[in-house]
Amino acid sequence: MDQFIVKPLFGGDTIAWYTPTNVTLWMLLAILAVAALLVLGTSRRAIIPTRTQSIAEMAYGFVYKMVEDVTGKDGIKYFPYIMTLFMFIVFANFLGLIPMAFTTTSHIAVTAVLGFGVFIAVTILGFVKNGTGFLSLFWVESAPLPLRPVLALIELISYFVRPVSHSIRLAGNMMAGHAVLKVFAGFAQVAAIAPIAILGVVAIYGLEVLVAFIQAYVFTILTCVYLKDALHPHH
Amino acid sequence: MATETQDAADAAGQGAEAGGAGMPQLDFSTFPNQIFWLLVTLVVIYLILSRVALPRIAAVLAERQGTITNDLAKAEELKAQAVEAEEAYNKALADARAEAQTIAQQTRAEIQAQLDDAMAKADAEIAAKSAESEKAIAEIRASAMENVQDVAKDVAKDIVAAMGGDADARSINAAVTARMKG
Numbered sequence: 001m002d003q004f005i006v007k008p009l010f011g012g013d014t015i016a017w018y019t020p021t022n023v024t025l026w027m028l029l030a031i032l033a034v035a036a037l038l039v040l041g042t043s044r045r046a047i048i049p050t051r052t053q054s055i056a057e058m059a060y061g062f063v064y065k066m067v068e069d070v071t072g073k074d075g076i077k078y079f080p081y082i083m084t085l086f087m088f089i090v091f092a093n094f095l096g097l098i099p100m101a102f103t104t105t106s107h108i109a110v111t112a113v114l115g116f117g118v119f120i121a122v123t124i125l126g127f128v129k130n131g132t133g134f135l136s137l138f139w140v141e142s143a144p145l146p147l148r149p150v151l152a153l154i155e156l157i158s159y160f161v162r163p164v165s166h167s168i169r170l171a172g173n174m175m176a177g178h179a180v181l182k183v184f185a186g187f188a189q190v191a192a193i194a195p196i197a198i199l200g201v202v203a204i205y206g207l208e209v210l211v212a213f214i215q216a217y218v219f220t221i222l223t224c225v226y227l228k229d230a231l232h233p234h235h
Numbered sequence: 236m237a238t239e240t241q242d243a244a245d246a247a248g249q250g251a252e253a254g255g256a257g258m259p260q261l262d263f264s265t266f267p268n269q270i271f272w273l274l275v276t277l278v279v280i281y282l283i284l285s286r287v288a289l290p291r292i293a294a295v296l297a298e299r300q301g302t303i304t305n306d307l308a309k310a311e312e313l314k315a316q317a318v319e320a321e322e323a324y325n326k327a328l329a330d331a332r333a334e335a336q337t338i339a340q341q342t343r344a345e346i347q348a349q350l351d352d353a354m355a356k357a358d359a360e361i362a363a364k365s366a367e368s369e370k371a372i373a374e375i376r377a378s379a380m381e382n383v384q385d386v387a388k389d390v391a392k393d394i395v396a397a398m399g400g401d402a403d404a405r406s407i408n409a410a411v412t413a414r415m416k417g
Contacts, residue, residue: 001258001259004258004259004260005259006259006262006265006268006269015264015265015268016267016268017267017268017270017271018268018271019268021265021268021272023265023268023269023272023273024272027272027273027275027276028276030276030280031276031279031280031283034280034283034284034288035283035288038283038284038287038288038289038292039283039287039288039291042288042291042292042295045291045294045295045298046295047295047298047299047302049295053295056288056292057292057295057296060289060292060293060296061296079289080281080284080285080289081281083284083289084277084280084281084284085277087280087284088276088277088280104269104273106260107259107260107269108260108261109260109265109266109269109270109273110269110270110273113270113273113274114273171260175260
């Protein structure tokens, strides 16, 4: 579990809120990677894109289409925020897969800020956009009247569980993947099962590359779904 | 084999030890630090995206879309032009063919007329020539007749003289002329 320990970058033991730590380093690398792809990659503004520009455009189109499909036309103005979330998570996940790297998104502190940030923003937005009409999200009009209070309670609970599941899903997936890699790597020290263990490391690593992208995608699309609920609370 | 098992146990033991020391994720003393740097990172990424990257990519995509639309429109226009040009070409071809037809007709008629003319002229010439020739032949024949008469008279006179007769010119001439006519 050493790989998850937060350490100060320049020695010392105390970690104040401003201390530059390995968290700082790997988040900075994520910023640089995002900038390299989306700013340097598109610096030529070519009509016929280079490979890097193609990837940048694909990332843009991927998230843009997701926002448009899920939230509709009026969700487009929140596209930059959702793109920020997606780019940060996807690069934090991928950078975390570099050997000896620190995975910022494997920490519940980070994903909880993301998850509760989305939750609070979406809830405020829902009330600002719809007033008390936002509460109709919990009052299922299509259900029979006697069932509605029960459903309202269930909906309410599920609504407040959203940020928890939202953040724990991401941190849990990243942490579990890295922990499984570590376990296989530990078995690789034993000569008798080393070949199988190394094969396992390779296979799990491939799976983790997939998970790194899929979790970023899942986080982003759930954010879009929550945003849609805030913009159109009626079922 | 024994040492390997020992190693495996050690490895497992290390994992358990680290796990037992508590998950770093639940070390709340590092939370303010992580949250602070996360917020800084998110703000920086947001600024980079909203100020530079997203407008630029949107502009590039719009420009590409525009270029494609323009190219398609241009291609459509060129196609229409090509169709027009083909029509004009076909029309010109038909016109030229019709003109060639008329010219050929005219030329044929002209040549026919010239030919008829020349034929008529040649016929007339031939008729004149043959009349002339006939006349010449008649003349030659007449003169030949005369010569024959002269020669016959001379021969008759000589024959009469040779036979001892006295030939007077007038009676011989009369006799020869009578014979020749007979």
